[in-house]
Amino acid sequence: MGCMIGNQKTIDELSKRYPHIDLFMKVEQADILPHFLEERWTPISGAGCLDIEYMPNEGNDEEITVEPFLPTFATSTITSGKRTVLPMAITPKPGERIAHYPSKIEPAKASPTAWLPVILGCNKVCTYCIVPYRRGRERSRPVDELVTEANSLVARGAKELTLLGQTVEAYGLDLPGQPDLAHLMSQLSEIDGLERIRFMTSYPRHMTDSMIERMANLPKVCEHLNIPVQAGDDELLRRMKRGYTLDEYREKIRRVRELWPGITLSTDVIVGFCGETEQEFQHTLDLLKEIRFDVVHVAAYSVRPGTVAARWEDDIPLPEKKHRLHAVEELQATIALEINQQYLGKVEEVLVEEENSSHGRQQWKGRNRANKLVFFPQPDEGSCIQAGDLVKVQIERTTAWSLQGCTVAV
Numbered sequence: 001m002g003c004m005i006g007n008q009k010t011i012d013e014l015s016k017r018y019p020h021i022d023l024f025m026k027v028e029q030a031d032i033l034p035h036f037l038e039e040r041w042t043p044i045s046g047a048g049c050l051d052i053e054y055m056p057n058e059g060n061d062e063e064i065t066v067e068p069f070l071p072t073f074a075t076s077t078i079t080s081g082k083r084t085v086l087p088m089a090i091t092p093k094p095g096e097r098i099a100h101y102p103s104k105i106e107p108a109k110a111s112p113t114a115w116l117p118v119i120l121g122c123n124k125v126c127t128y129c130i131v132p133y134r135r136g137r138e139r140s141r142p143v144d145e146l147v148t149e150a151n152s153l154v155a156r157g158a159k160e161l162t163l164l165g166q167t168v169e170a171y172g173l174d175l176p177g178q179p180d181l182a183h184l185m186s187q188l189s190e191i192d193g194l195e196r197i198r199f200m201t202s203y204p205r206h207m208t209d210s211m212i213e214r215m216a217n218l219p220k221v222c223e224h225l226n227i228p229v230q231a232g233d234d235e236l237l238r239r240m241k242r243g244y245t246l247d248e249y250r251e252k253i254r255r256v257r258e259l260w261p262g263i264t265l266s267t268d269v270i271v272g273f274c275g276e277t278e279q280e281f282q283h284t285l286d287l288l289k290e291i292r293f294d295v296v297h298v299a300a301y302s303v304r305p306g307t308v309a310a311r312w313e314d315d316i317p318l319p320e321k322k323h324r325l326h327a328v329e330e331l332q333a334t335i336a337l338e339i340n341q342q343y344l345g346k347v348e349e350v351l352v353e354e355e356n357s358s359h360g361r362q363q364w365k366g367r368n369r370a371n372k373l374v375f376f377p378q379p380d381e382g383s384c385i386q387a388g389d390l391v392k393v394q395i396e397r398t399t400a401w402s403l404q405g406c407t408v409a410v
């Protein structure tokens with residue numbers, strides 16, 4: 001399941017390469033899996049084994065024909081060995097809503113932090129990205145469906161929900177009445193027991209001042225924004241077809257910082273994109289120094305077959321890509337350390353996620369509202385901490401990647 005799953009031709013090719021895989025499906029087709037299992041396969045022992053309907057002798061390369069009695073699925077006609085049943089691409093007609101996620105399958109227990117996909121697909125056409133071809137156009141899930149799912153996750157133990165979308169601020173543009181992301185957050189904020197709301201990934205042009213102000217005024221919405229820039233040079237952004245200029249990006253960051261005091265920022269950067277000159281790369285480093293993100297996720301460009309950029313020469317040698325990647329990491333480590341040192345002595349609210357043992361020490365791991373990783377030891381006496389607790393931690397040490405301290409209130 002994932003972005004590699006495309007049309008029937010792609011599925012047939014994948015089927016040849018990975019004959020041991022029984023089912024290929026797109027992410028948004030997750031809801032077909034229970035029906036598929038119910039209707040096409042029956043458990044042998046009730047212990048998780050599946051009955052394979054067709055198992056020819058080894059070496060038998062005969063053509064397999066099966067009556068297509070379920071229109072949702074197509075059957076490979078070229079696979080030898082056990083039969084591989086493949087789903088056809090599901091494309092919603094205009095005005096038609098497809099179910100996105102299984103409604104009957106719910107986890108018995110959610111972790112303290114849970115994902116809530118709110119919008120699927122992407123309408124942008126970044127030249128390096130396969131997502132729009134694989135996941136289709138942007139499709140928002142209705143507010144009431146999301147509130148129901150959020151209630152269910154919170155009832156099972158979730159304290160923090162991260163609202164997910166490739167361009168999450170596009171949420172609602174395709175729904176009747178166009179409820180936006182801030183509206184959805186205000187509805188989710190009503191849920192008792194839900195302590196925090198996060199969201200990702202942001203796309204600069206969809207984020208309006210009104211949206212930022214309303215999100216900033218919702219106490220449960222955490223002050224952290226993941227807003228990929230990808231490159232610090234206008235010509236590179238044009239080749240990537242990101243849909244904004246550097247000045248537009250800078251202006252968005254300026255407005256966010258003005259309207260949402262205390263917000264922390266993370267971004268994504270690609271180095272070594274087709275034709276990236278030394279000077280263009282230097283402009284990316286300059287931008288990182290100028291904006292001073294809290295976190296930078298950096299990746300060396302790699303070709304995604306089927307994209308526009310795949311037709312261009314991938315002309316930056318791998319050693320040079322690695323060199324640029326390390327240059328970004330090194331610069332960002334210095335910036336992040338300086339930013340994190342500002343937390344020394346402060347008391348941070350931390351949502352405890354799990355126990356962690358590293359360097360021979362048993363400790364707890366969680367995050368503050370600004371999405372910084374925080375580590376702290378079990379308090380000496382009495383208080384029993386568990387995952388999902390909100391605790392106050394006084395910060396005593398910092399690195400570029402985390403904060404460490406001791407609990408002052410549980």
Ligand code: SF4
Nearest residue numbers: 122124126129131166
């Ligand atoms: S990089 Fe992001 S915004 Fe661009 S096409 Fe891919 S998913 Fe969409």
